[in-house]
Amino acid sequence: MNASNSTATQEALERQDQDIRMLEDLLRQTIERLAGPEVLARFDRVREAAIALRNHGAPEDARFLREFLDSLDVASLRELIRAFTIYFDLNNLAEQHARIHAIRKRIRTQYPKPMSESVTEAIRQLKDRGFPARELGKVLENLNIQPVFTAHPSEARRLTILEKLAAISNEIDRLDYLELLPDEAQAARDSIRQLIEILWLTESVRSERPKVIDEVRQGLEVVEGSLFEVVPELYSLLISSLEEIYPGQKWRLPAILRFGSWIGGDRDGHPEVTARVTIETVALHQATVLRHYLAQANSLGKNLSHSAKRLRLPPAFLAGLRDEARALGLPPGRIEREPLRQKCRHIARKLGLTIERLRSLVPAWTDTASKVPPMVYATPAQLRDDLLSIRSVLVGNQAEAAARMLDTFIRKVDVFGLHLLTLDIRQHADRHRAAITEILARAGIEANYEALGSEEKLTLLTNLLTMPRPVIPAHLEYSPETSEVIETFRAASAILEHQCPEAIENYIISGTGDAAHLLEVLLLAREARLFRPSDGISRINIIPLFETLEALNQGREILQRLMDIPSWREHLVLRNDLQEVMIGYSDSNKESGFVQSAWALHEIQRDLATFARDNRIVVRVFHGRGGAVGRGGGPANQAILAQPPGAVNGSLRITEQG
Structure with missing residues (x-):
């Protein structure tokens, strides 16, 4: 390990110790207030004995733990289990934050040298070994990586528990990375205290076995909570690395990533996964991605307030806008003032109609194929073409910074289509x-x-x-x-x-x-x-x-x-x-x-x-x-x-x- 990595690791461990002490103190205060000093004393005795056993391995520590735990009644053991469940969850959060802190520190320290095992380093290694840009382009055109999500066989925690742990993680982020005023830092700690209190008073495992559709929804939380944001960032990093390491080369990056899922489709040993569940799962996938696109289209419309007076607009683009406005029953007044915003309204309306069709659709094997209505998106290519038409206008007017807003949306359509997973x-x-x-x-x-x-x-x-x-x-x-x-x-x-x-x-x-x-x-x-x-x-x-x-x-x-x-x-x-x-x-x-x-x-x-x-x-x-x-x-x-x-x-x- 070089000096910079060693320093980053040491700083991360110090930060981890600080976070653990803070979280541990807040948990101990919560236990004492809500469960009483006796429960806190038992928690402290077991924790200290377990730490001593790990550090020294003395037989008397093992004997004490065994005899002490054997002496407790079921109610006391349940409280102890609850305390240690939250304790380990909080320790895991602190460890994850320490790891992220160390990685970020290493990236900053060795910049502009790429981090080991990163996308940028992989491209740099190819260039150093004489791999030509043209051949790399061919490799990327055929690259296909598909992570497939499966339900975890041992994940018994409820979604509400995971959400509260994520909220605590966000507050730790604020304390670690933002220059908070004293009152703001105290507010963040108070928020963590509040969340730990709620965790203590919340059932940690489900009282009923979750239905398959519940597992599907929990899996979709992962997509909505991370993939929609991370995937465009990954593509952006890959493009910028290619442009930096192979300057002068124009890169067209296809959708190298796709995502799959078994949740709602895996019926091996799962009799609850039926044909009806599979149909419902696909509908949930589609509804999730279409709602996300609708929010993106509305957000895009708020930003693209470009005046028609300051843009050179292709006649075909304007004619298409007028035709769409008539077909969608939307007033065309904004076309002459803010045409890009009007186009975003059209996209949002089409997405709304697509969602309405999905809600009313009950696919049946006995039905004959029917045509999709003209203002409903039947394929991802139709949505992509609408977005590209806006991007083309922006690029044609040298508004390339605004065009990058379209790139993020287009990349999502390339990866997630109209099906999501x-x-x-x-x-x-x-x-x-x-x-x-x-x-x-x-x-x-x-x-x-x-x-x-x-x-x-x-x-x-x-x-x-x-x-x-x-x-x-x-x-x-x-x-x-x-x-x-x-x-x-x-x-x-x-x-x-x-x-x-x-x-x-x-x-x-x-x-x-x-x-x-x-x-x-x-x-x-x-x-x-x-x-x-x-x-x-x-x-x-x-x-x-x-x-x-x-x-x-x-x-x-x-x-x-x-x-x-x-x-x-x-x-x-x-x-x-x-x-x-x-x-x-x-x-x-x-x-x-x-x-x-x-x-x-x-x-x-x-x-x-x-x-x-x-x-x-x-x-x-x-x-x-x-x-x-x-x-x-x-x-x-x-x-x-x-x-x-x-x-x-x-x-x-x-x-x-x-």
Whole structure:
């Protein structure tokens, strides 16, 4: 560690100690006031004994803790647990702030040298190694990074608790970074005291199990609270770094980031995730992003007060404004005075109409496709074109500073579209197999499909996929489990056909163990009109999840067997010759241990790279990692650099838990 980093770390640790002392004092005052001095005394005794045990490891400290805790009744233990829950939450906040403080200090100290492992340093390394700008542009054009949010399996805290911790964090920020007057600093500490008091009096865990839609809403809080702001900043940093390190080069940065979610789509082991829940989830995603765009359009309109007298306006722009005003039923008076503000009003009105249509829309698989009304946004490109028309006027009048306001909005549209997050559907292979068995028996095609051998299943499925006649009737008379599997595919088809073509893209098969598992899903997709080769349509990627050691070892063989089946090859062609494969870190680690699991994961990625080259297709690896090391957790940058050659190729999907 160099001197500047050492100084930054030392300052951060000192700041952390100050924050911990402040938060600890406020918590102790709260405990004494609301729970009484006896509870505070027990909290202090346990905390001091635990610190002594950690520092010295003396047997008498361990003995004291065990005997003291054994002596407490249930009510006292509950109060102690509450105290330490808040205590550790507050300590974690102080630690996070210290880490951020150290990073900011290092950035300031070594400026203009880029920080280690930053985007700017990565670009600098490429330039220093002689990587030409033209080649880097090609890499960026094909770069595709997709974090996928999953519900955290152990996150039991309520949203209201997380919100209050975030509010405390904001007050610590004010104390750490703003030059507050004494009264202002005291007000910030009083606010923290108030929030700690509320935490003490609030139930920390849910009294009822949350519904799936509650988890969806909690996930959307993350998007609204951070991604909408961070994503444009990241793109801006990338552009400025490229322009600085490769001067004279014009950079056009595509949407290299996309975001996905499993929450509301992952039904493996989650019977509450139904077709209706998936439809509701997609609607929530869309409503969230459309409301955000509406607020952005209104804010933009307040800022773009440019006078028509001071602008050179293309006649086509003015004519388009007048036509839109008539179609939207808006008064055209402002067009001649403040045309850009008027255009923002048009965009806001269109977004409002799009939201109204979404509220009234109930996508049904049996419906025929209907046209989207002309003043409703049907695609992100339509919204983007409206924003670009304003930007073009500003740039044409050398108002480039104002044009950058449009860049932020346009970048969000590029990344989030009209769908916000791509919802992945996941179900276990056993559920598909049971459904196919019942469907084929009811249709009189095969009495016991499940009892067939692997090759017999493949032969039967291959034949069924070439038959023009559907296997599943419109009216379902199956068991609830089979009907739900079918309804899932029909719901996905209805959403993509009638509501949002970008909302769902991937169908993941947990427990994949043979090639027939993928053909079963392709048959179910065909029955729901998701796979229509005669129309040149295959709407979803069908993704095997290899998670056991045996499946990881046989993964390439399973995929190679499918390449001999015409219907599967046709499906891949319609998906631009892309085969995505998900590899699971947790199950293989539990089954065979960390080292053997890590080696199997490494080997399958090498095998998949060879498989892609041999078959002249693209294989994208979806990493089911996160959390503890045993679940594949750890620094993502190091994990990416550790992948075998050919395993990434500019495209990466990775789960982000919690």
